[in-house]
Amino acid sequence: MRAYLALGVLLAVSACGGGTPAKPQAAAADSKGGTLTVLSNQDFSHLDPVRNWTMPHMDFGIRLIYRTLLTFKSEKGAAASELVPDLATDLGTSAEGGKVWTFTLKDNLKYEDGTPIKAADVKYNVERSFAPELPGGPNYAQVVLAGTEGYKGPLKGEHLKSIETPDDKTIVFRLKRPVADFPYMATLPTFAPVPEAKDTKEQYDNRPFSSGPYKIERYDRGKELVLVRNEHWDPKTDTVRKALPDRVVMKQGLRQGVIDDRLIDSRGEDEFAVGYTNVAAESLPKILPKADVKGRMVSEIMGCTDMLGMNTAKAPFDDPNNRLAVHHALDKQSLQTANGGPVMGDIATSFLPPAMSGGQAKDILGIPPTGDTAKAKELLGGKTLDVDLVVSTGDKTKGEAVQQSLGKAGINVKLSTIDPAVYNDTVGDIAKSPSLFLTGWCPDYPSGSSFLPLMFDSRLIVPKGNLSNTFQFKDSAVDKKIDEIYAMGDIQQANNAWLELDKQIMQASPAVPYAWERKPLLVGTGVSGAFGHPIWSAQLDYATLGVKQK
Amino acid sequence: MSAAPAVTAGTAPPPVAAAGRSPSRLVWDRLRRDRAAVTGMVIVAVFVLVALAAPLLTAVSGWTPYEFDADAIDPNLAGMPRGALGGIGAEHWLGVEPISGRDIFARIVYGARVSLLIAVLATLVAVVLGTALGLLAGYVGGWVDAAVSRVMDLLMSFPALIFMIALISVMPDGDRVLLLVLIMGGFCWPYVGRIVRGQTITVKHREYVDAARVGGAMGGTILIKEILPNITAPILVYATLSIPANIGTEAALSFLGVGVPPPTASWGQMIQQAILYYEVDPMYFLIPGGCLFLTVLAFTLIGDALRDATDPKAAKR
Numbered sequence A: 001m002r003a004y005l006a007l008g009v010l011l012a013v014s015a016c017g018g019g020t021p022a023k024p025q026a027a028a029a030d031s032k033g034g035t036l037t038v039l040s041n042q043d044f045s046h047l048d049p050v051r052n053w054t055m056p057h058m059d060f061g062i063r064l065i066y067r068t069l070l071t072f073k074s075e076k077g078a079a080a081s082e083l084v085p086d087l088a089t090d091l092g093t094s095a096e097g098g099k100v101w102t103f104t105l106k107d108n109l110k111y112e113d114g115t116p117i118k119a120a121d122v123k124y125n126v127e128r129s130f131a132p133e134l135p136g137g138p139n140y141a142q143v144v145l146a147g148t149e150g151y152k153g154p155l156k157g158e159h160l161k162s163i164e165t166p167d168d169k170t171i172v173f174r175l176k177r178p179v180a181d182f183p184y185m186a187t188l189p190t191f192a193p194v195p196e197a198k199d200t201k202e203q204y205d206n207r208p209f210s211s212g213p214y215k216i217e218r219y220d221r222g223k224e225l226v227l228v229r230n231e232h233w234d235p236k237t238d239t240v241r242k243a244l245p246d247r248v249v250m251k252q253g254l255r256q257g258v259i260d261d262r263l264i265d266s267r268g269e270d271e272f273a274v275g276y277t278n279v280a281a282e283s284l285p286k287i288l289p290k291a292d293v294k295g296r297m298v299s300e301i302m303g304c305t306d307m308l309g310m311n312t313a314k315a316p317f318d319d320p321n322n323r324l325a326v327h328h329a330l331d332k333q334s335l336q337t338a339n340g341g342p343v344m345g346d347i348a349t350s351f352l353p354p355a356m357s358g359g360q361a362k363d364i365l366g367i368p369p370t371g372d373t374a375k376a377k378e379l380l381g382g383k384t385l386d387v388d389l390v391v392s393t394g395d396k397t398k399g400e401a402v403q404q405s406l407g408k409a410g411i412n413v414k415l416s417t418i419d420p421a422v423y424n425d426t427v428g429d430i431a432k433s434p435s436l437f438l439t440g441w442c443p444d445y446p447s448g449s450s451f452l453p454l455m456f457d458s459r460l461i462v463p464k465g466n467l468s469n470t471f472q473f474k475d476s477a478v479d480k481k482i483d484e485i486y487a488m489g490d491i492q493q494a495n496n497a498w499l500e501l502d503k504q505i506m507q508a509s510p511a512v513p514y515a516w517e518r519k520p521l522l523v524g525t526g527v528s529g530a531f532g533h534p535i536w537s538a539q540l541d542y543a544t545l546g547v548k549q550k
Numbered sequence B: 001m002s003a004a005p006a007v008t009a010g011t012a013p014p015p016v017a018a019a020g021r022s023p024s025r026l027v028w029d030r031l032r033r034d035r036a037a038v039t040g041m042v043i044v045a046v047f048v049l050v051a052l053a054a055p056l057l058t059a060v061s062g063w064t065p066y067e068f069d070a071d072a073i074d075p076n077l078a079g080m081p082r083g084a085l086g087g088i089g090a091e092h093w094l095g096v097e098p099i100s101g102r103d104i105f106a107r108i109v110y111g112a113r114v115s116l117l118i119a120v121l122a123t124l125v126a127v128v129l130g131t132a133l134g135l136l137a138g139y140v141g142g143w144v145d146a147a148v149s150r151v152m153d154l155l156m157s158f159p160a161l162i163f164m165i166a167l168i169s170v171m172p173d174g175d176r177v178l179l180l181v182l183i184m185g186g187f188c189w190p191y192v193g194r195i196v197r198g199q200t201i202t203v204k205h206r207e208y209v210d211a212a213r214v215g216g217a218m219g220g221t222i223l224i225k226e227i228l229p230n231i232t233a234p235i236l237v238y239a240t241l242s243i244p245a246n247i248g249t250e251a252a253l254s255f256l257g258v259g260v261p262p263p264t265a266s267w268g269q270m271i272q273q274a275i276l277y278y279e280v281d282p283m284y285f286l287i288p289g290g291c292l293f294l295t296v297l298a299f300t301l302i303g304d305a306l307r308d309a310t311d312p313k314a315a316k317r
Helices: A055-065 A077-081 A119-127 A140-144 A201-206 A256-265 A268-272 A282-285 A318-328 A332-338 A374-380 A393-408 A420-427 A452-456 A475-486 A491-508 B023-033 B035-052 B054-061 B104-140 B142-157 B160-170 B176-203 B208-212 B219-253 B266-275 B282-312
Strands: A035-039 A070-072 A083-085 A093-095 A101-104 A163-167 A172-175 A213-220 A224-229 A249-250 A274-275 A297-301 A307-312 A345-347 A387-390 A412-417 A434-439 A511-522
Touching: A035 A256, A035 A268, A055 A213, A101 A475, A101 B160, A119 A163, A119 A172, A119 A412, A172 B035, A224 A420, A256 A268, A256 A274, A256 A282, A256 A511, A268 A274, A274 A511, A307 A318, A318 A374, A318 A393, A318 A412, A318 A491, A318 B282, A332 A345, A332 A393, A332 A511, A374 A475, A387 A393, A387 A420, A393 A412, A393 A434, A412 A420, A452 A475, A452 A491, B023 B282, B035 B104, B035 B282, B054 B104, B104 B176, B104 B266, B104 B282, B142 B176, B160 B176, B176 B219, B208 B219, B219 B266, B266 B282
Parallel strands: A035 A249, A035 A274, A387 A412, A387 A434
Antiparallel strands: A070 A083, A093 A101, A101 A172, A163 A172, A213 A224, A224 A249, A297 A511, A307 A434, A307 A511, A345 A511
């Protein structure tokens, strides 16, 4: 998954939405009905399914508003990474050794206006992901589909030959190489249906047309999003979504501290509220000592790796020796503390999170968690470095922790903070990218192929808007290895090869992985079915959330 | 820095004739008898001493302002300081910051340097600019007066804080302290300039100025020897009152994230960080907040007393 950004505390934006008092209606036994309130400090970057590539937002869109060909089970722990059919009847059939994938759609699938969902609508949306007018979404379709050279999307009436829809229920994808992971890709919102007649292009972001259990009643960007039931959604066609509440109201642009305090108190409508954004580190001392509040905090491992990234295209970090020195000098423990301590995450020792290395954390370089200043100095050979570090405003304490520990080894860090809204653009622009920056990566699906190639393949570097290889890391040996692993048919063999590649890149050190964080989210006392889904970076699974009957 | 309560210039005849004392002496005597002013001066003196002796003080306390102390915080409680009152004790005299464990005492004394330095220098820039341009506008008059006055109007009608944030954000990262001083000074001088211009216009028609002119004195001499000494009192009062305002502005800018770059300590930055913790670690907020309050109060007291002392109408007290 796309690099995610800790949005931190947005001081400026705090528009308290006026309260619509929730009326918890006495419903039948399964706590159906009521209004679920979602409290967030931010707006969605994108809700348009082909532009939505930010972890928690994908969860919200997929579980509530649109359905995809396949999806992940709605269960805790390891079972959560299991694929289940959603729009499709099965997990897809492959032919020609994995170069052709065919899916069949279920019967009785309908949009919010009662019209049937057709295979052509899925094709149309996949094509939309090529449109330069609609940037920001997952790029897997561009990477794997055959015959896409020069294709600029369907908005001007051009269509792809490599996606076929022989009838309204069947869709066939022709790929340029065998892709064993294709069913995983089919869980992305790129593979949700969008009817051509309802496509409002750039405006679609504000009002996606619903194929899921809820439709948008009102969306006032940055303030409030109100979802109501889509009466045409048939629960018999859906094994994943429970769709318990009648309404889902998301209040946006609240200050995180206010959200935390409201959920700690859990009174009035907040009893039926959940937090959308991470509990602020400063709020943790108010939560951890109270058992009842701590019990309402969901904090699952996100499956993402937080990294201190280095710009390998310019001095001094074009020299691998200097990069390795940073690797040794960094005090990961102080970063862990800045993130809320051991309760909130583990110290990372490799790029691939433990979930991808058989559940065991691999310590590749064997550096102590507080760093090895002596070794770092030795690697620098007596010289000192002057570098700049850019962090987003909310990450200042982390920045200072980096500054402090690198300073001990003679790497003088000039720290500046910039607004979260421009952070990704600054770091992703090869002309503006600083020497050091904080970044992170969450895989789209549990496989090394959704992780290492996206971050370290030199062929993905673009002049502006880099989200993945922000390190501008160019290593032909790594590129070659990636192609070799892609060609492997056996998933187990490929997994082992990804682990080997992880070691190889750790030695080259374009970034220092420092944390495998947990995502702390508070839920009100009247909310049921709350758990963090490991696929969507431990965001609550919105498929199962319900409001408890009084 | 110095609060300079002793007025040095004093060639003009005293407005109130008091038994053979010079006007500066008169002001000083009045100030000394004013209990509030003395309190203010003592507080300012203490903070100035603390700021000057920062390296010495931290050598005694044993912690630099940038050193992390992982032992002073509890990582299992999201990095809260160990112990009561934000970790106040023999090791850390005023406790530690949450998360990093940096010594608050060290950061306060080094922060005093930054906060006072910026405030005093910015005031100096404002006073020098304002006095020079105000004198010029008031004395020369005509189009010079019109031009300077319009510039002052323009600057005063700007929403200064918002403009400062915008300016500092787009400036290439040079020396932030210098930048803050120039920008804060650049926005404050019209207030001095207005006062000086008005005073100059009144004073320039006095008989002794005419006498000097008849005596053959040139414009520059008249300005410096005759007019300036007679308008020193309002300038001094303004300066003393604008120092606390500038400390507040620096704190506000740091609070909004455009102050001195981290890890440099300033009171504003400390308060900005501490506001997140006001519920769980109130000492972290109270200490820099208290220091800021005391300093602002002290300068305000001095300024008020100075105004009273230089006002001939308030002589009998």
